Amino acid sequence: AQSVTQLGSHVSVSEGALVLLRCNYSSSVPPYLFWYVQYPNQGLQLLLKYTSAATLVKGINGFEAEFKKSETSFHLTKPSAHMSDAAEYFCAVSDETGTASKLTFGTGTRLQVTL
Amino acid sequence: EAGVTQFPSHSVIEKGQTVTLRCDPISGHDNLYWYRRVMGKEIKFLLHFVKESKQDESGMPNNRFLAERTGGTYSTLKVQPAELEDSGVYFCASSHELPSVATIYFGEGSWLTVV
Numbered sequence: 001a002q003s004v005t006q007l008g009s010h011v012s013v014s015e016g017a018l019v020l021l022r023c024n025y026s027s028s029v030p031p032y033l034f035w036y037v038q039y040p041n042q043g044l045q046l047l048l049k050y051t052s053a054a055t056l057v058k059g060i061n062g063f064e065a066e067f068k069k070s071e072t073s074f075h076l077t078k079p080s081a082h083m084s085d086a087a088e089y090f091c092a093v094s095d096e097t098g099t100a101s102k103l104t105f106g107t108g109t110r111l112q113v114t115l
Numbered sequence: 116e117a118g119v120t121q122f123p124s125h126s127v128i129e130k131g132q133t134v135t136l137r138c139d140p141i142s143g144h145d146n147l148y149w150y151r152r153v154m155g156k157e158i159k160f161l162l163h164f165v166k167e168s169k170q171d172e173s174g175m176p177n178n179r180f181l182a183e184r185t186g187g188t189y190s191t192l193k194v195q196p197a198e199l200e201d202s203g204v205y206f207c208a209s210s211h212e213l214p215s216v217a218t219i220y221f222g223e224g225s226w227l228t229v230v
Contacts, residue, residue, distance in 0.1 A: 041223075102174075103219065104160070105150075105157045108158075
């Protein structure tokens, strides 16, 4: 079975500071990994995805994530936080068939950005 | 192009009543998914349709939940009778065919409160 662990249910950063949201996964097969974001009163939006190509994945809004097999991690980063980044972020791993037909999500990390 | 749309956006019902949630996927997407997030927990997979057929319903919690997708277009998720623990956000998602990995597009969710 696959699983995702997101360390820190709440993260607070100052505007302009580095954003680092942690995600560790468990999978018996090479995983496909995703980060989704949910802004207030909106649905889930795909930020980026890892599909066994380049280990450093660039997404929308300046976010990127690096796949590290040895650490079973897929942490999300952004060099400089903006107030508009305040949202809840979800890491997810695809199902064991690798076709991404079923996602297993982490519990989410709520990002607060302060002045 | 219209995204995944869900109706109603919010619903408050009494325990024992019936609620039907509707999802209209992105036009042309054969794959339709239902996910649920109960308060404070992770987003969990409920089921997956390919056109009108249920591909995977392993996440359906019990027989009080019935999902249909008549004609392979929109889908409904009926909860009958509703219980307090059914409260949460129900997300619908859709994707095109299943290549090695497909992007799953989510709707804004239907917020269900059972009182």
